[in-house]
Amino acid sequence: MKQEQQLSQQTGSASASSLDMLGRYRILCRLGRGGMGDVWLCEDPRLHRQVAIKTLPTHNQGDQEFVKHFEREAEAAASLSHPHILSVHDYGKQALPDGTVVTYIVMPYIHGGTFADRIAYYEQKQSLPPLLEMLSLLEQGAQAIDYIHKRHLIHRDIKPANMLLRDGNWLLLADFGIARILDNTDQQAQGSVAVGTPEYMAPEQAFGQATITSDNYSLAIIIYQLSTGRLPFQGETAIATMMQHQLQPPAPPRQFNPALPPAFERILLQGLEKGPKLRPALAVDFVAQLKQTLTDVAFQPTVLSTIRDLPALDFRESNTVTAANQEDEQRRRQRLTRRNLLWGLGGTVAAAVVAGAGLDIWEYVTHLPPAPLKLSPIKSISALPDQSGTDQPVLVLTGHNQAVHSLLWSHDNHSLLSGGLDAMTLWWDIAGLQQHPTRPYGQPFYSKQLVGKQFGLSPLYPTMSPDERQIAIFNTAIIQNKSTQITTYGADLRGPRPFEVPQAQNFFGAAWLRSNYLTGLSIEVDQKNRNNGSYKLYVIDPVQPQQQWKLALENGNLFQLNVPNLLLADPTKGSSLLAVQFGKQIVLGQVMVSEQTQWQASAHISVPMNMQCMAWTPDGQNILALYGDSNTNKWSLGLISRQNAFSSSLQKTVPLSSEINLPTVPGGNASSGTYNCLASSSQMVAAGTSAGDIYIWKLTGGSLSAAAPLKLKTSGIQASVQQLAWSPDGKWLAAGFNDQLSSILIWKL
CATH class of the missing domain: 1.10.510.10 (Transferase(Phosphotransferase) domain 1)
Known part of the structure; x- marks a missing residue:
């Protein structure tokens, strides 16, 4: 108690707390107490605003040397003008009844x-x-x-x-x-x-x-x-x-x-x-x-x-x-x-x-x-993980500045393309890294790098042409908020050909149709109700980019725009079928390219809860839907066969062929986490969560296994999984994380 009294006397808090005013400022309450003085919330009656005032330790009224020094330093502080320095509005001194004087500095009151x-x-x-x-x-x-x-x-x-x-x-x-x-x-x-x-x-x-x-x-x-x-x-x-x-x-x-x-x-x-x-x-x-x-x-x-x-x-x-x-x-x-x-x-x-x-x-x-x-x-850096063993990754890759949002394997299973929120596209030689994982210090793990123009948090969407000769990357630039840029490259990521898509303010999905036409999904937000919007499908001829068509799909709820891709092309050879995610449903349809290019919906797939993400199986015979509710932390994975989808009329909801319940996702504070991404090989399905977990289920005969899933080990990384991708042969799984290093992990399964 004695020490507390001494502290109060030294900081002047006991005297200041007995005052109603400091100069022209009316004291409202004390915000904090410290060794250098107290901080008070006050009202400035002249300018009608709240301010924060710091009172310094009291001194004798006769201590003119201190007062002069205080005024000199307060003036110096008030002269500082920088956007990241808290400004000084005013300063002053006030005599107290006990013969001491309290000095104070007036600053803006910051709420954050x-x-x-x-x-x-x-x-x-x-x-x-x-x-x-x-x-x-x-x-x-x-x-x-x-x-x-x-x-x-x-x-x-x-x-x-x-x-x-x-x-x-x-x-x-x-x-x-x-x-x-x-x-x-x-x-x-x-x-x-x-x-x-x-x-x-x-x-x-x-x-x-x-x-x-x-x-x-x-x-x-x-x-x-x-x-x-x-x-x-x-x-x-x-x-x-x-x-x-x-x-x-x-x-x-x-x-x-x-x-x-x-x-x-x-x-x-x-x-x-x-x-x-x-x-x-x-x-x-x-x-x-x-x-x-x-x-x-x-x-x-x-x-x-x-x-x-x-x-x-x-x-x-x-x-x-x-x-x-x-x-x-x-x-x-x-x-x-x-x-x-x-x-x-x-x-x-x-x-x-x-x-x-x-x-x-x-x-x-x-x-x-x-x-x-x-x-x-x-002297060197290594792409090998710190830990090895069953279910551990075989490579840990770093190079992006922000989270990886897109992953695309080459058809020969040897290379991986990644797109990040940093507007960078990186090309990784996975086969080469597995044989030679060490690099001289200062040399990156990736083989090639493309740097676009970063804008907000809009992701890049890379997609490969059916003949494997070209790669198109959507959202490489937003031009005056009026048009979006798409850039095509050769398979070696050389010879860029950028072109603009007018009126498209951002793409939320991209696909390369088997007919060699590019498609991108854009959304026009309803200005009266920004939770809703109109889904637009853009069709572009990459050979003659000026040939573009804008097709209206349907209106929908915009609650889920941060999923990896709202547009997926049917992987079946020669198909022009597309899957588009709308809120709680998936719509299957085709783009009919002609002089009157049009969108023709074929089937609606609805789920009972909010859709998180979707994926085709590699043979195109099934589509997977992951849905759930973060409030109840209940999640499910459903499989719908292509045959069932097209045997139902357009007006009827397509029934699920199989469905399994998923593990809950731990979250922070009072909320739970979510499932972020989904990917399928011919025999396995992978799902990634915001808690950094990746689960694997077996896929047999067009049905999901109800057995407990395999949980992969992530080399100590505990951060949200942003994207998953299987190699075409189903032997490799890549995952992009939102950790401090924006890591990409590779498993050989």
Whole structure:
């Protein structure tokens, strides 16, 4: 209780809580309490808006030196203008009845929580956050950090709690100048006592020696936490944590997360170097290279510049150690004492630690600076999985920047084509990789790469011509939201021929008819009810692309547009039959190409619940439908024979030939997961889930086996399965995952 009272007195919370107004601002409630002060939700009666006000520790009214310093730093913070820095609206001071004065800073009130809240969410789920997504947010913070460094300012308290989130995906760095104000005050009172948060504080900050790379060190701590699920240094007490920063090297991140690329680890550990001049000087370059190691297996990291390379950034702020006592400070840096490791009002518990710890002197602990962690140079990479054995994949392929949405095998079973949400199409020599899975470091696993123009999250749909001489890729570009581009290539992915399809704003499925005409399914959304839309089928002559027909199919519900493909061509040789997925039904029909090209529906297949995905069997004699309800977590797989489909009249629902119940899918929070994709060989059916599970059922004599399915092992990957594809001979299964590396796994079954 005594320590709590001391903390309240030091932060001024007891005095501020007795006020109704701070300047012109009316206090509504307290939002938070920390070692650097309290944060209050207030109302600005002049501008009629809510603001957040941070009150700093109280000082005597006669302490004009502090007031001048506060005003100088508040003005400096208010002068910062950057899209990822929380702006300062106003600042002020207010005398209190007890003879003290409370200073405050007025900022916008941001509703979206903090980056710390985002981390805590994944900690509660006991899972690592999506690293690429989190790094994209931190990249915004890195831009703000570089901005202030180029203005010769240092933040001194970079941590997740000082990163606010607006609208979920816009990061704002807060508390500029706060740490500097308190750091200066405490140095005057106690010597070289530093301000910061122990878990994120660079070693040199314990001596009041902050540099720009102190901020970058804190940023590296956050990234270590995101990528491993733990902090690199965390002692039983705050002082013990600071001693670990000083004395211990961080454990290699891949020790806790083997899925991290070796290059990621090497770059991150440079950010955690003990010596300030060994760390990256530019935060944006640091984060950008970390991101690139996750998205490009062929990426060869470049040397990151340090402050030795950028002397303009090697500065000392005015309130740090002067030249007269730098020699004494250098000697003191080699001795670690308890006094040197005490800090002022840095973290949320720092003031309580200072108040309760006392200032008795420990014995000096003399030590040599720890040697930088040496990692063996990476000479090669392998496509082999970390684990081998029954039901394990034989290859683990990486190369896409975002999730793989389309997979297409060559007819000779030797190669695989993949299309991702990153607008890249990659060609993989599966037969060659199985024989020679190792590549020199920096060389990709894929054999060829096509890079399109990324737009939103629209997937690519590759399809191969019946004669195997051409490949068409739909959605290679969206042109002014008025037309969509399709590009055809030779079988060797050379000789691109792009052409536009006017009025088609996106394709949700593609197929190459046996008559050598291309078809693409587009949807025109009903502007009055955006849950409904009109399905349109485009028919294009790839030899003369200007020959195009737009056919109206029917209206339908748009609840399910993220499935792998809403349009499938009958694999039977010479057939022009198409299967189109509409909400809870599949419609079978044909495209009749002539001067009056038209769509002729032949059969309707309805299911009792929401349709998730569909697939033809390779012989074209059956079509599979996977359907269910994520609310009840009940899922079924139905098989409909081609014969039954065409023996029923168009007005009647085609009965299922066989049906089996599927395993439930685990999900997060209160909701369950879903089945995402389906693929069939002549003897087996595979289905993938949002939880990362892949199940295999036997297919015998046109019926599904009711026996318990085989569950494949995924080499430790626990992320949503986005797409599945069997090789034509049914011996290989490929799966695309939405994990951090957008992995593709290959099984030989």
